[in-house]
Amino acid sequence: xxxxxxxxxxxxxxxSRLMAIPPNLKLSIGSYGSFNNExxxxxxxxxxxxxxxxxxxxxxxxxxxxxxxx
Amino acid sequence: xxxxKKTRFLNLFNNLPINIRKEVIFxxxxxxxxxxxxxxxxxxxxxNSTDLGNTILDGLDKLSII
Amino acid sequence: xxxxxxxxxxxxxxTYLSLWAGEIVKRAKCSxxxxxxxxxxxxxxxxxxxxxKRNPRxxxxxxxxxxxxxxxxxxxxxxxxxxxxxxxxxxxVYSRACNSAKSLGKSACENGADAxxxxxxxxxxxxxxxSECTPLRDKFAEPFFKSSNEIAESLIKGNxxxxxYDKSQATFDKWIGKFSSSGAPVGSETIIxxxxxxxxxxxxxxxxxxxx
Numbered sequence: 001x002x003x004x005x006x007x008x009x010x011x012x013x014x015x016s017r018l019m020a021i022p023p024n025l026k027l028s029i030g031s032y033g034s035f036n037n038e039x040x041x042x043x044x045x046x047x048x049x050x051x052x053x054x055x056x057x058x059x060x061x062x063x064x065x066x067x068x069x070x
Numbered sequence: 071x072x073x074x075k076k077t078r079f080l081n082l083f084n085n086l087p088i089n090i091r092k093e094v095i096f097x098x099x100x101x102x103x104x105x106x107x108x109x110x111x112x113x114x115x116x117x118n119s120t121d122l123g124n125t126i127l128d129g130l131d132k133l134s135i136i
Numbered sequence: 137x138x139x140x141x142x143x144x145x146x147x148x149x150x151t152y153l154s155l156w157a158g159e160i161v162k163r164a165k166c167s168x169x170x171x172x173x174x175x176x177x178x179x180x181x182x183x184x185x186x187x188x189k190r191n192p193r194x195x196x197x198x199x200x201x202x203x204x205x206x207x208x209x210x211x212x213x214x215x216x217x218x219x220x221x222x223x224x225x226x227x228x229v230y231s232r233a234c235n236s237a238k239s240l241g242k243s244a245c246e247n248g249a250d251a252x253x254x255x256x257x258x259x260x261x262x263x264x265x266x267s268e269c270t271p272l273r274d275k276f277a278e279p280f281f282k283s284s285n286e287i288a289e290s291l292i293k294g295n296x297x298x299x300x301y302d303k304s305q306a307t308f309d310k311w312i313g314k315f316s317s318s319g320a321p322v323g324s325e326t327i328i329x330x331x332x333x334x335x336x337x338x339x340x341x342x343x344x345x346x347x348x
Contacts, residue, residue, distance in 0.1 A: 013133070022323035025262050025263070028263060030201070060336070087317060
């Protein structure tokens with residue numbers, strides 16, 4: 001898998017995970033504001049500050065599971 | 071190598087809380103569409119040693135999830 | 137013992153912080169003199185005046201922040217690295233403001249603060265739109281605020297900084313465990329990652345043995 005393919009896989013994964021968030025829930029991220037799942041997906045796809053922050057949080061959590069439960 | 075990844079996956083999965091097993095951990099391309107794969111779906115494929123299971127294992131390894 | 141708590145409420149995010157910090161205001165009143173600077177009172181002039189005049193032992197900031205700044209009502213800077221962090225000298229500070237522990241917290245302790253507990257990244261939390269009128273009954277916000285409130289609760293009970301930190305971390309783990317279990321509310325597995333992020337971002341600087 002190339003670096004570009006890996007980045008795409010990560011984005012697809014995070015988008016998929018965000019779409020699973022119930023639509024009545026909103027995430028507040030500091031001074032950026034509050035976002036529902038569709039808005040979060042948009043930010044991730046746009047790769048802006050909010051999107052990068054969410055993507056990093058998601059991947060940090062996923063890669064921590066093996067330490068926590070492995 | 072695959073056996074090592076399988077062992078790592080199973081050791082992790084066996085200890086995962088029930089609700090976390092519903093979480094999406096991978097996305098595959100199937101017939102032109104992107105399909106989410108949860109821990110539970112991954113377990114089914116990997117424990118049955120399917121080609122899809124091997125694809126998922128490779129992907130989870132590259133993502134450092136296992 | 138004097139305690140200062142800032143609670144701006146000019147947007148939805150800080151309103152949630154303000155209301156949940158209100159629980160700490162109630163507890164703190166049993167332990168000392170509480171200066172509850174909510175809404176418009178969470179401004180730089182009032183806060184600097186109180187910090188100089190009363191020298192509160194514990195300061196609990198709620199609001200927006202960045203690496204070098206804690207903001208108050210209307211996002212007015214209250215404490216800014218390189219400008220007035222010496223006002224935090226000899227105090228124990230808990231800042232529920234994004235990123236401030238990354239740089240400001242460290243600088244504050246280097247300039248005399250006894251200890252500074254805060255977050256080195258964004259402080260995030262989920263809310264349920266059906267509970268927006270009753271934030272204190274929001275079952276999805278509850279884990280984030282019960283866990284982060286534990287710092288202030290523990291300190292007020294007389295625990296040290298490191299004990300308060302450990303208790304808060306354990307509370308985060310308790311909620312992660314609860315939301316990972318079969319009895320959790322529907323959809324709760326989709327928010328565990330944010331709880332984990334807050335837990336990992338929570339740090340402290342300074343004297344770990346400091347207590348109120």
